[in-house]
Amino acid sequence: STTVRLGAGYWLTDRFALNADAEHSVEGTDQRRYGAGAKYLLTERSKLYGRFEGQTGLASAYSLGAADKSNSFIAGVDSSYMPGGSVFSEYRLRDAESVQMADVRDQQLASGVRNVWNLSQGVAANTSVEYLQILKGTQQEAAAIATGLDYAVSPLWKASAKLEWRRVFDNKQVTGDQSQNQWLNTLAFARKLNRDWTLLARNYLLWTINNDNASGTGKLGDTKQDRAQIGFAWRPVDNNRVNGLARYEYKMVRDDSQPQANNGVGGDHYNAHIVSGHLDYHPSRPWWLTGRLAGKQTTDDTLNVDQRTYRAWLVSGRGVYDLTENWDVGLMAGVLGSPQGGSRQYTYGMELGYLLKENLWLSAGYNWTGFRDRDLSGPEQTAKGIYLRLRFKFDETLLKAKDPNVNVSLDR
Structure with a gap:
């Protein structure tokens, strides 16, 4: 499915703002979404907000059933009670209609608190607590606690860590224990090796x-997902015409929550080793050239023994030429191949881009042929059909608006 979404916002006064957006399918099944909202600043640190939305076939980013329809309304208040700390309470009303459930109305109340604690110069801790209460409907109530730490004391290296625990409570209207415990952990590290390498x-x-399955006759298995990445970035300080990235990634998925098939495996059970190289070249003012070379080996336990291991490689490139200061045109081509059977799939297309504001580009394109690969395609638009591409270039100064050395408009 391919959709296009457009939105706009407008401040009527210094305190009151309106916004609206619309999304509609341009390819595939009929899907559409319309929404409108408002925000009112009560004080310097408090605001009221609300939003109404109606959709067909776009219940969420992970639910694209054409039969599903729903209307939803949210309203809430967000208040900063201390520097780096805010409390919020949000009322959510969802009226869903589908083939399976002709009239289901969900009323939810989400409340919580978020904090950023500046422990010292360059060290900050993040904490948050949220509770989701179901006022009416068949959804499950949940509570979540999250904590994180950002470290940026040294000019040579930075690190961050976050851990979140979420408890999804049992739905008493359904047979069996439907509760879940979910753990999410993210880690990140960057180390400057020299002037050019990181x-x-x-x-x-x-x-x-x-816990129990839907019928209450037994415990469901657990689900684990892990993605580990390590790489080297090359950005020459004295020459901004070229930069590159070499990366290795390991992906692992173990889903034992689904009924087992004949081979004793239920849901997804696979791991993948992925290596890739990325290169950007800017030979002159109007030209931008990018290239990518990647390969992978996957092992899928859901397949027969003689089919479990699969290898593939990808070569792709893109050339963009600036027509004017604000407009550019680009060509893209790529090939996905496998040494197993010598298969080849190709993609090629054309796009037109516009500079919305400094360092922010919007491009629309079309691929005449294409392919999909869950591990190698990545953020590239390799599938056949229409696509939109939004690019934003930024650095560490983006979040330093209060630093007079960065924001020259501040009083000195």
Whole structure:
């Protein structure tokens, strides 16, 4: 499915703002979403907000059933009670209609607190607590606690860590114990090796602990997902015409929450080793050239023994030429191949881009042929059809608006 979304916001006064957006499918099944909202600043640190939304086939980013329809309304208050700390309470009303449930109305109340604690110069801790209460409907109530730490004392290296625990409570209207415990951990590290080279590493781990199955006859298995990445970034300080990235990634998925098939495996059970190289070249003012070379080896335990191991490689490139200061045109091509059987799939397309504001580009394109690969495609638009691409270039000064050395408009 391919959709296009447009939105706009406008401040009527210094305190009151309106916004609206619309999304509609341009390819695939009929899907659409319309929404409108408002925000009112009560004080310098408090605001009221509300939003109404109606949709068909776009219940969420992970639910694209064309039969689903729903209307939703949220309203809440957000208040900063201390520097770096805010409390919020949000009322959510959802009226869903589908083939399976002709009339289901969900009323939810989400409340919580978020804090950023500046422990010392360059060291900050993040904490948050949230509780989701179901006032009416069949959804499950949940509570979540999260904590994190950001470290940026040294000019040569930075690190961050976050741990979140979420408890999804049992739905008493359904047979069996539907409760879950979910753990999410993220780690990130960056180390400057010299003027041109930087070491980058990060890891994402999600672990879901289940209880009874839907019929209440037995315990569901757990679900684990892990993504570990390490790479080297090359950005020459004295020459901004070229930069590159070499990266290795390990992906692991173990889903034991689904009924087992004949081979004794239920949901996804696979791991992947992925290596890739990325290169950006800016030979002259109007030209931008990018290239990517990647390869992978996956092992999928859901397949037969003689089919479990799969290898593939990807070569792709993109060339962009600035027509004017605000407009550019680009061509993209790529090939996905595998040494197993010598298969080849190709993609090529064209796009037109516009500079919305400094360092922010919006491009629309079309691929005449294409392919999809869950490990190698990544953020590239390799599938056949229409696509939109939004790019934003920024550095560490983006979040330093209060620093007079960065924001020259401040009083000195």
